[in-house]
Amino acid sequence: MLTRRQLLGGGLAAGAALVIAGLAYEFSPDRALRDPHYRFVILDEEDRAIVAAIAPVMLAGALPAGAVEQVVRGTDVAIAGLPLHVRAQIRQLFGVLRFPLTRMFVAGIWHPWHSANAGEIAAFLQHWRYSPVVQLRSAYDALHQLLMAAWYGNEQAWPPTGYPGPPKVG
Amino acid sequence: MIRDIIAYGVKSGWKVHDASQLSSDMHIDADVAIVGTGAGGGTAAEILSAAGLRVVLIEEGPLRSSSDFHMLEREAYPQLYQDSAARKTKDKGITILQGRAVGGSTTVNWTSSFRTPPETLAYWREQYGLPGYTPETLAPWFAMMERRLNIHPWAKAPNDNNDVLRRGAAKLGILTEVIPRNVKGCWNLGYCGMGCPTNAKQSMLVTTIPSALERGAVLLTRARAERLVFDGAKITSLRVRALNAGGITTSPYSVTVHARHFVLAAGAIGSPALLLRSALPDPYERVGKRTFLHPVVLSFATMPEAVNGFSGAPQSIYTDHFLHTQPLDGPIGYKLEVPPIHPVLAATTLIGFGESHTRLMNELTHGQVIIALMRDGFNEHSQGGSVGLHADGSPLLDYPITDYIWEGARRALLTMAQIQFAAGARSVLPMHEDAVPYHSLNAASKAIEAFPMQILRTLVVSAHVMGGCGMGNDPKQSVVDGNGAHYHAENLSVFDGSIFPTSIGANPQLSIYGITARNATRLAEQLTGRPALRPLDSVS
Numbered sequence: 001m002l003t004r005r006q007l008l009g010g011g012l013a014a015g016a017a018l019v020i021a022g023l024a025y026e027f028s029p030d031r032a033l034r035d036p037h038y039r040f041v042i043l044d045e046e047d048r049a050i051v052a053a054i055a056p057v058m059l060a061g062a063l064p065a066g067a068v069e070q071v072v073r074g075t076d077v078a079i080a081g082l083p084l085h086v087r088a089q090i091r092q093l094f095g096v097l098r099f100p101l102t103r104m105f106v107a108g109i110w111h112p113w114h115s116a117n118a119g120e121i122a123a124f125l126q127h128w129r130y131s132p133v134v135q136l137r138s139a140y141d142a143l144h145q146l147l148m149a150a151w152y153g154n155e156q157a158w159p160p161t162g163y164p165g166p167p168k169v170g
Numbered sequence: 171m172i173r174d175i176i177a178y179g180v181k182s183g184w185k186v187h188d189a190s191q192l193s194s195d196m197h198i199d200a201d202v203a204i205v206g207t208g209a210g211g212g213t214a215a216e217i218l219s220a221a222g223l224r225v226v227l228i229e230e231g232p233l234r235s236s237s238d239f240h241m242l243e244r245e246a247y248p249q250l251y252q253d254s255a256a257r258k259t260k261d262k263g264i265t266i267l268q269g270r271a272v273g274g275s276t277t278v279n280w281t282s283s284f285r286t287p288p289e290t291l292a293y294w295r296e297q298y299g300l301p302g303y304t305p306e307t308l309a310p311w312f313a314m315m316e317r318r319l320n321i322h323p324w325a326k327a328p329n330d331n332n333d334v335l336r337r338g339a340a341k342l343g344i345l346t347e348v349i350p351r352n353v354k355g356c357w358n359l360g361y362c363g364m365g366c367p368t369n370a371k372q373s374m375l376v377t378t379i380p381s382a383l384e385r386g387a388v389l390l391t392r393a394r395a396e397r398l399v400f401d402g403a404k405i406t407s408l409r410v411r412a413l414n415a416g417g418i419t420t421s422p423y424s425v426t427v428h429a430r431h432f433v434l435a436a437g438a439i440g441s442p443a444l445l446l447r448s449a450l451p452d453p454y455e456r457v458g459k460r461t462f463l464h465p466v467v468l469s470f471a472t473m474p475e476a477v478n479g480f481s482g483a484p485q486s487i488y489t490d491h492f493l494h495t496q497p498l499d500g501p502i503g504y505k506l507e508v509p510p511i512h513p514v515l516a517a518t519t520l521i522g523f524g525e526s527h528t529r530l531m532n533e534l535t536h537g538q539v540i541i542a543l544m545r546d547g548f549n550e551h552s553q554g555g556s557v558g559l560h561a562d563g564s565p566l567l568d569y570p571i572t573d574y575i576w577e578g579a580r581r582a583l584l585t586m587a588q589i590q591f592a593a594g595a596r597s598v599l600p601m602h603e604d605a606v607p608y609h610s611l612n613a614a615s616k617a618i619e620a621f622p623m624q625i626l627r628t629l630v631v632s633a634h635v636m637g638g639c640g641m642g643n644d645p646k647q648s649v650v651d652g653n654g655a656h657y658h659a660e661n662l663s664v665f666d667g668s669i670f671p672t673s674i675g676a677n678p679q680l681s682i683y684g685i686t687a688r689n690a691t692r693l694a695e696q697l698t699g700r701p702a703l704r705p706l707d708s709v710s
């Protein structure tokens with residue numbers, strides 16, 4: 001399903017420079033989430049637009065206004081914490097979502113991400129979630145895990161859930 | 171103020187090297203080199219160094235200790251777990267939790283401590299020719315480790331999450347029991363899975379490893395054992411690659427370790443992968459085969475009362491009832507327990523997205539979860555998985571879920587819903603993508619009967635990886651003998667969860683502690699030529 005061009009373009013070419021940029025944050029995911037001068041390690045502008053489009057649908061009812069940026073950054077930090085072979089697979093996934101033909105015919109998103117509407121995105125997620133193609137179900141699962149972790153790892157996400165945060169010790 | 175015994179020890183002069191800080195290659199000489207610092211590596215390090223042997227420990231993960239444990243999932247998962255707690259099987263059908271820090275999985279585990287069940291040992295004696303593995307001969311070793319790690323049945327009240335399991339089962343006439351835990355002065359916080367901030371959990375990090383370091387053992391962290399060098403008869407050295415500080419990318423530097431004896435304790439998945447990378451003789455292709463997981467399915471209930479499953483000792487109640495409703499080698503049996511419920515773990519596990527998912531999250535304090543751990547490896551339709559390697563040499567576990575296991579998964583989902591409704595659940599949501607919250611047992615049962623059982627549709631997870639370097643008396647079916655000695659290299663032993671020829675049928679840590687204590691003591695005697703300290707009542 002993936003073309004060779006996508007594999008190389010999405011997967012490998014951007015690799016080395018990003019890995020080096022990532023070293024600073026590998027060490028401290030927590031700092032990365034707070035750093036006002038955060039530099040994205042994995043996601044470029046186009047990837048970020050995709051996460052920013054999916055997040056309000058994946059997390060509908062949970063994300064307050066202005067919180068999308070937190071999820072986008074949290075997703076970047078989460079991917080940066082994965083081994084290189086997993087990162088490469090996630091790059092492939094973003095490749096499919098970016099490339100217009102696969103975006104349309106595999107994901108069923110007919111507009112560029114920034115103008116895709118919520119209904120279209122929900123249908124895409126639902127379609128992959130129940131797809132007979134196991135790779136698409138696993139791609140849905142990856143998006144689910146990444147975005148959920150990116151949001152619910154945050155203090156900001158906790159008040160509506162009733163989770164009080166960690167107790168005081170020491 | 172809680173004393174950080176690790177920081178204190180390092181200051182007092184323990185020989186700890188963070189390989190990510192190396193600026194040149196390094197050589198280390200020792201009597202025994204141990205790869206991995208989890209349940210097996212930690213236990214072995216204490217016993218071998220107490221026997222006067224010079225020990226070096228090689229650990230891929232970082233050294234983190236109580237003052238680093240902030241009880242935050244966003245910190246703990248990337249820092250203390252393999253693949254940020256998102257390790258997957260080859261087809262992505264199963265998510266695997268495994269530790270990756272000094273102390274291995276014991277640094278993040280949930281403290282449940284069971285001896286190896288007698289029926290498991292009986293199966294090993296019969297099928298794998300392991301006459302020394304009886305409850306009686308192992309008892310002194312288990313008792314020794316129970317004393318060492320302060321293992322006692324949890325004396326405080328179970329938290330409400332565990333109490334639902336107790337109450338629901340009681341209503342159905344099913345016996346539950348209290349879980350023994352390896353804790354000392356536990357604050358009952360519930361954050362064992364993020365590293366215990368009070369040092370109450372008697373993990374390897376705060377017990378056996380400090381004791382080995384006190385005796386002069388060397389600990390190398392952020393150091394990945396890449397390859398054993400074999401001269402046709404024995405291992406001559408171990409090649410270790412330094413990692414960068416974050417532990418994802420490799421540094422340019424390497425460490426060469428020379429030792430008289432090498433011990434693999436990199437865990438099931440890690441140990442077989444190192445053997446595969448080293449291309450040691452494996453004439454019957456046994457390495458990595460029969461890897462078991464206790465595959466887990468989950469059921470989420472919403473209770474009328476608050477449960478607060480994030481608070482209190484995570485596991486304190488269990489039932490083995492469903493391990494005994496059919497023969498050991500019949501349809502698969504399962505142990506029922508509960509997991510802790512924290513926001514990231516819950517959000518990534520709960521099915522669905524958007525409003526329906528948010529509704530579940532907004533009732534998180536009323537959420538209750540039961541897990542069924544299936545006892546794999548005792549039936550011809552349960553051969554487990556096999557460990558192979560990615561192109562970059564990192565391990566990959568292929569674990570196909572057979573119909574035999576799916577049948578048990580369906581039965582387990584039903585059982586858990588029964589117990590949750592019996593305990594008064596308002597609704598029950600089996601963790602299956604086709605499920606919705608059901609408000610009656612009848613509705614839940616009908617739905618569960620009809621679920622298509624497929625990967626990435628039925629949620630399956632595991633925190634218990636076992637096997638892959640199975641032990642037994644026949645080299646044709648085993649990688650190591652009953653003492654953990656490798657069949658094809660003279661000076662190589664495997665001391666961790668990978669030597670189990672089947673799954674355990676109970677949370678595995680105490681099985682690893684007890685069996686490693688026995689085998690490491692024998693190794694110490696063999697290497698020193700002197701009797702080692704043995705538990706008083708041990709006969710063989």
Ligand SMILES: Cc1cc2nc3c(=O)[nH]c(=O)nc-3n(C[C@H](O)[C@H](O)[C@H](O)COP(=O)(O)OP(=O)(O)OC[C@H]3O[C@@H](n4cnc5c(N)ncnc54)[C@H](O)[C@@H]3O)c2cc1C
Nearest residue numbers: 206208209210230274275280281282395437440667677679
């Ligand atoms: C979240 C969680 C909860 C659990 N709860 C319980 C429980 O309540 N009760 C129970 O009995 N069990 C529990 N377990 C399981 C139990 O902790 C493990 O079965 C046990 O620790 C396994 O011991 P081990 O020695 O085989 O491997 P591990 O303890 O996993 O240690 C292996 C170590 O080797 C290191 N390593 C791997 N490869 C290399 C390499 N190439 N070079 C250097 N180092 C390497 C790893 O980083 C790791 O630190 C739990 C596990 C998890 C993850």
Ligand code: SF4
Nearest residue numbers: 356357359360362366
């Ligand atoms: S419950 Fe006890 S053992 Fe677990 S983290 Fe809290 S204090 Fe430590």
